[in-house]
Amino acid sequence: MKKIVFFFLLLINIYADESLGTVLDKIKYALNCNAKFTSISEVEINDYKLKKKTNSYKIYEFYGTYKSVLSGSFHFRGFGIGDEFHPISGIFRAIVKETDKGLILEDVFYKISFKKGHVIKQCLLGDE
Numbered sequence: 606m607k608k609i610v611f612f613f614l615l616l617i618n619i620y621a622d623e624s625l626g627t628v629l630d631k632i633k634y635a636l637n638c639n640a641k642f643t644s645i646s647e648v649e650i651n652d653y654k655l656k657k658k659t660n661s662y663k664i665y666e667f668y669g670t671y672k673s674v675l676s677g678s679f680h681f682r683g684f685g686i687g688d689e690f691h692p693i694s695g696i697f698r699a700i701v702k703e704t705d706k707g708l709i710l711e712d713v714f715y716k717i718s719f720k721k722g723h724v725i726k727q728c729l730l731g732d733e
Contacts, residue, residue, distance in 0.1 A: 624708065625650065628667060631710045632699050636671060638728030639715075646692070647672040656700075664711070667699040673717055693717055
């Protein structure tokens, strides 16, 4: 009996890790899609909580950090900026809806340095 319970708990844990990985991929895609002059790397989810639960869906809030690095390089009179210089850390809050059709990214709010805003709707649709 203990082996069956252990196996069941193991399956639940594997499913939760796959769901978290899917959410992370969707958030990373959305942040990269929204970025104009930078590339996004090292996206991490630090915390999440259940906001609303009904019979047909659940809404979660995910909180995390990411690094933003200038995607090109520019050199002028001995000074340069580019990929190898000073990645900036940012924070995000993502709203994710879990339905029977899968995980849907509803909105992503970000803050990096003095800039803050939300990811445009077209960038919320993909995950690759």
